[in-house]
Amino acid sequence: MIIGLTGSIASGKSTVAKMFADLNIPIVDADKVARVVVEPGRETLQQIAAQFGDDVILEDGHMNRKKVGDLIFHDPTKRKQLNEIIHPAIRKEMLRQRDKHLSDGHPHVVMDIPLLFESGLQSYVENILVVSVSEENQLKRLMARNDLTEQEARARISSQLPISVKEKGADAVIYNNDSVASTKEQLHYILKKWGVLQEL
Numbered sequence: 001m002i003i004g005l006t007g008s009i010a011s012g013k014s015t016v017a018k019m020f021a022d023l024n025i026p027i028v029d030a031d032k033v034a035r036v037v038v039e040p041g042r043e044t045l046q047q048i049a050a051q052f053g054d055d056v057i058l059e060d061g062h063m064n065r066k067k068v069g070d071l072i073f074h075d076p077t078k079r080k081q082l083n084e085i086i087h088p089a090i091r092k093e094m095l096r097q098r099d100k101h102l103s104d105g106h107p108h109v110v111m112d113i114p115l116l117f118e119s120g121l122q123s124y125v126e127n128i129l130v131v132s133v134s135e136e137n138q139l140k141r142l143m144a145r146n147d148l149t150e151q152e153a154r155a156r157i158s159s160q161l162p163i164s165v166k167e168k169g170a171d172a173v174i175y176n177n178d179s180v181a182s183t184k185e186q187l188h189y190i191l192k193k194w195g196v197l198q199e200l
């Protein structure tokens with residue numbers, strides 16, 4: 001089964017992805033792929049610099065992620081411009097990794113895609129698992145993890161579809177408001193229902 005793992009920013013996708021990894025189910029991680037396609041010297045990075053200016057590239061050749069983040073999380077037009085440059089490269093590499101895991105004989109693959117709904121990638125996966133979180137916990141965790149002000153965190157949250165909309169498009173929802181152990185219990189329950197994990 002190809003499982004699409006999504007949610008909102010800082011809702012707990014990586015936390016759940018790690019639980020899949022513990023079950024030896026491979027993960028295709030869109031955020032990681034997004035870093036690979038802008039490695040120094042890549043054409044995608046040159047296109048980003050042509051659009052936003054050479055100062056989005058650091059002296060060592062890497063993309064200045066802070067600078068690009070500040071640009072796109074506060075401006076929908078710039079966000080759309082970045083997405084149009086970077087998303088085709090991300091999609092191509094994600095499909096390559098998915099197919100590699102399948103041809104290596106893995107029966108299940110997780111595709112961790114934060115923007116699965118925003119980018120209309122539902123057809124890439126068979127079942128969609130949404131990791132949901134309360135607004136209060138999301139804000140608190142995002143500010144702590146990324147060392148952001150409340151305003152910066154809110155800008156990132158509102159760059160995505162509301163979590164309630166994502167829940168409506170899900171085949172299953174995990175509520176990640178309590179302990180990590182409770183989140184793991186919910187995941188295992190869902191995976192048994194889907195036949196990915198055997199009943200004990």
Ligand SMILES: CC(C)(COP(=O)(O)OP(=O)(O)OC[C@H]1O[C@@H](n2cnc3c(N)ncnc32)[C@H](O)[C@@H]1O)[C@@H](O)C(=O)NCCC(=O)NCCS
Pocket residue numbers: 008009010030031034064065066068069072079082083086090113114115156159160
């Ligand atoms: C803007 C960038 C440089 C910020 O880098 P930074 O290291 O601060 O954040 P990171 O890459 O770890 O992303 C954190 C989260 O931000 C959210 N996010 C990232 N890009 C976007 C976007 N274009 N629109 C909405 N939310 C986004 C996602 O929830 C993601 O999980 C980076 O996120 C990026 O290159 N984004 C474009 C690629 C993209 O759309 N990635 C999302 C997965 S496809």
Ligand SMILES: Nc1ncnc2c1ncn2[C@@H]1O[C@H](COP(=O)(O)OP(=O)(O)OP(=O)(O)O)[C@@H](O)[C@H]1O
Pocket residue numbers: 007008009010011012013014015016031114141142145176177178179180183
């Ligand atoms: N149940 C939980 N209780 C407390 N903290 C948690 C819980 N789940 C996740 N966190 C913390 O919240 C933060 C966000 O979680 P995580 O990184 O898994 O989210 P994400 O959805 O992958 O984020 P992003 O969209 O930015 O990639 C992390 O610092 C993580 O350690």
